[in-house]
Amino acid sequence: MAGIYYHIPFCKRICSYCDFYRTAQIGRLPQLIEAMCREIEQRHDYLRGEPIRTRYFGGGTPSLCTIEQLKSLLDTTARHFDCTGLEESTLEANPDDLNPQYLNDLRTIGIDRLSIGIQSFDDGCLRLMNRRHTAAQAIRAVKDAQAAGFDNLTIDLIFGVPGYGGAAWERSIDQALELGVQHISAYLLTIEPRTRFGVMAAKGELTEVADTVCEEEFMRLHERLSEARFDHYEISNYALPGYRARHNGNYWQGIPYLGIGPAAHSFDGDSRQWNVASVEGYIKGQSPEQEKLTTRNRIDEYIMTRLRTVEGLSLPDFEARFGSGERKRLEADARQEMAAERLIQTDERLSIPIEHLLVSDSIISSLFAD
Numbered sequence: 209m210a211g212i213y214y215h216i217p218f219c220k221r222i223c224s225y226c227d228f229y230r231t232a233q234i235g236r237l238p239q240l241i242e243a244m245c246r247e248i249e250q251r252h253d254y255l256r257g258e259p260i261r262t263r264y265f266g267g268g269t270p271s272l273c274t275i276e277q278l279k280s281l282l283d284t285t286a287r288h289f290d291c292t293g294l295e296e297s298t299l300e301a302n303p304d305d306l307n308p309q310y311l312n313d314l315r316t317i318g319i320d321r322l323s324i325g326i327q328s329f330d331d332g333c334l335r336l337m338n339r340r341h342t343a344a345q346a347i348r349a350v351k352d353a354q355a356a357g358f359d360n361l362t363i364d365l366i367f368g369v370p371g372y373g374g375a376a377w378e379r380s381i382d383q384a385l386e387l388g389v390q391h392i393s394a395y396l397l398t399i400e401p402r403t404r405f406g407v408m409a410a411k412g413e414l415t416e417v418a419d420t421v422c423e424e425e426f427m428r429l430h431e432r433l434s435e436a437r438f439d440h441y442e443i444s445n446y447a448l449p450g451y452r453a454r455h456n457g458n459y460w461q462g463i464p465y466l467g468i469g470p471a472a473h474s475f476d477g478d479s480r481q482w483n484v485a486s487v488e489g490y491i492k493g494q495s496p497e498q499e500k501l502t503t504r505n506r507i508d509e510y511i512m513t514r515l516r517t518v519e520g521l522s523l524p525d526f527e528a529r530f531g532s533g534e535r536k537r538l539e540a541d542a543r544q545e546m547a548a549e550r551l552i553q554t555d556e557r558l559s560i561p562i563e564h565l566l567v568s569d570s571i572i573s574s575l576f577a578d
C-alpha cells in the first residue's frame with residue numbers, strides 16, 4: 209500500500225499567516241503540469257510496485273488547475289502505477305474556485321473527497337487573514353459540493369486569531385457543524401516571522417493571543433465537536449465515524465508515499481527525498497535531495513507521529529521495532545513527563561492528555577532518542 213501526493217504551489221493571493229512554499233506566478237501552471245507528468249514517468253519504480261491506495265492534491269491551491277490538468281496527472285499516474293485499489297482521492301480547494309460544473313467534473317475524474325480551506329466563517333477574520341473568499345462563498349461552496357454528490361468533505365478552521373476568539377470562534381464552530389461535513393481540521397495560528405502577520409507583530413500592529421486563551425478556544429472546539437459525535441483522532445483532526453483521513457494516515461503510520469511537484473516530499477520506507485522548492489528549478493529538472501533515515505531518525509519519527517494521535521504509542525509495538533533497550537530508555541524519559549501529568553500510560557500505551565495537546569511538541573521532543 210502506498211500514497212501519491214501532487215503539490216500545486218500556486219496561490220492567487222497570499223494569506224497573512226502562510227509560511228508554506230507557494231508562489232503567485234500562476235502563468236507557469238501549464239509548464240508545471242508537464243514537468244509533473246515527466247516526474248511521474250521518471251519515478252515509476254519509486255514505490256517498488258506497491259499499489260496506490262490514496263491520492264492527494266495539496267498546495268498552494270490545486271483548485272486553480274483545470275479539469276484537464278488534473279486528469280493528465282491522474283492518467284499519467286494510472287499508466288505507471290497500480291491504481292486498482294484506490295480508496296481515497298482528495299483535492300484541496302479554495303471556496304471561490306468551486307462551482308457546480310467544476311465540482312461535477314471533479315467527481316467524473318475520480319476525486320471523491322474535498323478539503324475546503326475555509327479557516328473562518330467571520331468576514332472580518334477572513335479579511336485580516338487576507339483570504340480571497342467570504343463566509344457566504346464558503347457556505348455556498350460546501351452546499352454546492354454536497355449537491356454535486358460529495359459525501360466526504362473536510363474543512364479547515366484556524367483558531368487563536370487575534371480579535372476573533374469568543375463569540376466569533378463560537379459562530380465558526382456553529383456554522384461548521386450546521387453544514388454537516390464529515391471531517392474538520394482545526395489549526396492553532398502560529399505567527400511566523402516571514403509572513404504578513406509576522407511583520408505586523410514586529411511593528412506592534414498585531415498581538416499574539418495568550419496561550420491560555422488558545423487552550424480555551426481549543427477546548428471549546430473539542431467539547432462542541434465531541435458532542436456532535438466527531439472523533440478526535442489526531443491533534444488537529446476530527447472525523448465522524450468512518451471518515452478519518454486515509455492519506456494523512458499514511459504519514460502517521462510510516463506508509464511509503466511519492467510526492468510529485470516542487471517542494472514535495474517522498475518516503476520509500478528507508479529514506480526521504482524532497483524536491484527543490486522552486487518552480488523554475490523544478491521545471492528545469494533539478495534533482496531532489498535525499499536523506500537516509502538512521503535508527504535514531506526512525507525512533508524519533510515513530511514517537512512524534514504516534515503521540516500526535518489520540519490512540520498514542522504502543523510500548524509493545526515500539527519494543528518490537530526498536531528493541532527492549534530503547535523501550536527502557538523511553539519508559540525512563542516518560543516517567544518525568546508522567547510525573548508532571550503531561551503524559552499518561554494506560555495499559556501499555558502512552559498518550560498526551562487533551563489539555564496538553566497544544567504544547568505536545570515540547571513533550572514529544574523530551575522523549576526523543578539521545
Ligand code: SF4
Nearest residue numbers: 219222223226267268
Ligand atoms: S491558500 Fe494556502 S498555500 Fe496559499 S497562501 Fe493561503 S494558506 Fe498559503
